[in-house]
Amino acid sequence: MSKKVKIRATLKDGVTTIKAIMTHPMETGSRKNKETGELIPAHFIKEVQVTLNGEVVMNTHWGTGISKNPYLSFQIKGGAAGDSIVLTWTDNLGETGTGEATIKAK
Amino acid sequence: MKFTRRTLLKYSSLSAISAAITSITGTVFAQWPSAPFETKAFDEAFSLVTEGASVNEGHVTIDAPQIADNGASVPIDISTDLEGAESISVFVEKNPRPFITTFYLNDKLASSVSLRVKMRETSDLIAVVKSPEGHYMARQNVKVTAGGCG
Numbered sequence: 001m002s003k004k005v006k007i008r009a010t011l012k013d014g015v016t017t018i019k020a021i022m023t024h025p026m027e028t029g030s031r032k033n034k035e036t037g038e039l040i041p042a043h044f045i046k047e048v049q050v051t052l053n054g055e056v057v058m059n060t061h062w063g064t065g066i067s068k069n070p071y072l073s074f075q076i077k078g079g080a081a082g083d084s085i086v087l088t089w090t091d092n093l094g095e096t097g098t099g100e101a102t103i104k105a106k
Numbered sequence: 107m108k109f110t111r112r113t114l115l116k117y118s119s120l121s122a123i124s125a126a127i128t129s130i131t132g133t134v135f136a137q138w139p140s141a142p143f144e145t146k147a148f149d150e151a152f153s154l155v156t157e158g159a160s161v162n163e164g165h166v167t168i169d170a171p172q173i174a175d176n177g178a179s180v181p182i183d184i185s186t187d188l189e190g191a192e193s194i195s196v197f198v199e200k201n202p203r204p205f206i207t208t209f210y211l212n213d214k215l216a217s218s219v220s221l222r223v224k225m226r227e228t229s230d231l232i233a234v235v236k237s238p239e240g241h242y243m244a245r246q247n248v249k250v251t252a253g254g255c256g
Contacts (some may be wrong), residue, residue, distance in 0.1 A: 030202065046138050057159060057214040061136070063143040065198060067179040067222040070236035074209075079190035
């Protein structure tokens, strides 16, 4: 099941700024369940990929040091109003999430 | 079958391979670099990620709060003025696992990223950029009043 990503893309002066928030616990695997004392298993996003009209423009590898419900912002040169930006993430358990935005000119 | 540690390792690497295959959505991804992500030693993580290259200071800017009151989510911006920069890697020196991330850049991606990282305690943030001109880094201390690794 793909979980939603909130994502926005705005174009200004030839640069498209993309801002995204992903819903994910980003568990490090070192936290203990306070009631049972058991370790909560690691569950974190490992890879994030972003495409512009289907072409990859950004990818990144993450470890457990990224905060819960990850926020990410970056800029790409170019892009045009109406272009499609898609962000996809994959975590260490093989789950994925995706979100899409249409570039809006400012 | 005898369920030994070796069996467990064999099966976990098989599932890692199948996870890598299913995550390739049409584009070749560099493989998730498990060694630097898993090491607890900053020096080892740093030298694995930079592949032992010599790293100079400069050309990289870290924008981060001087004092973070919530170590679970510290906002940082990293940028570089190096032309043709290939990647930006981030470390939190005193975290239990110091290597945080690498962003793989390309000619479309402007050379700055913003993200939020976990910091367990007051520590230096280190950002390293790989470029055709070599590896460059910046280091910035962030004071953490409430640690963020849970």
